[in-house]
Amino acid sequence: MTAMPMHEALQVIRETRAATDVVVTSMGTAREWMAMGPLEALDWVFVPSAMGAAPPFGLGVALAQPARRVIACNGDGSTLMSLGTLVTIASEAPENLVLVIFDNGVYEVTGAQPSPGQADFAALARASGIGAVYRFSEIGAWRAGGRDALNARGPVCIVLDVEPMPGARGPKSPGPTIARAKQFADALSQPVP
Numbered sequence: 001m002t003a004m005p006m007h008e009a010l011q012v013i014r015e016t017r018a019a020t021d022v023v024v025t026s027m028g029t030a031r032e033w034m035a036m037g038p039l040e041a042l043d044w045v046f047v048p049s050a051m052g053a054a055p056p057f058g059l060g061v062a063l064a065q066p067a068r069r070v071i072a073c074n075g076d077g078s079t080l081m082s083l084g085t086l087v088t089i090a091s092e093a094p095e096n097l098v099l100v101i102f103d104n105g106v107y108e109v110t111g112a113q114p115s116p117g118q119a120d121f122a123a124l125a126r127a128s129g130i131g132a133v134y135r136f137s138e139i140g141a142w143r144a145g146g147r148d149a150l151n152a153r154g155p156v157c158i159v160l161d162v163e164p165m166p167g168a169r170g171p172k173s174p175g176p177t178i179a180r181a182k183q184f185a186d187a188l189s190q191p192v193p
């Protein structure tokens, strides 16, 4: 199956993200996001995290901050952990929420054990009631279509088929969580121009 490198997939988000957007990363995406450059005040690197909690966290921020776009990045294993969140996102229907599912078929950060099943996350998102659903398997297509997908009226779910990275380790937390949470809350409290 065709798939794209995770860091190249994330690069499209970096290039499209506005200064006022919140970007939530977790698991492998947190590791790669931190490796790509200094963190912005509105980046929430969800490490340590409760597995599966990045989408509900993003949903909460999106509902609390309707003037900001929230881009929540999640693995396939973590998506399976809290699959019901897709239905909650559809029912709350925040126009400013984009959930990006990075489907590498494995629990990469714990040693690349295969994640269960062959779930079609785009079909699951549609069946949950999310109207704007996209799937990209090839980096050229994602580079060409990513901006439109990320800018679509939410809630948006984008499924990206990404290559597992053999031997990749888990992300390290960028610092003490309570201090980071305070900085993040301060950044969120700034007015949106």
Ligand SMILES: Cc1ncc(C[n+]2csc(CCOP(=O)(O)OP(=O)(O)O)c2C)c(N)n1
Binding pocket: 026, 027, 028, 029, 050, 051, 074, 075, 076, 077, 078, 079, 104, 106, 107, 108, 109, 110, 115
């Ligand atoms: C309830 C629970 N079970 C297992 C774990 C251990 N665990 C942490 S991350 C992870 C895998 C995450 O996989 P995925 O969401 O697909 O992201 P990837 O690592 O592939 O980027 C697992 C199994 C956990 N944190 N919580």
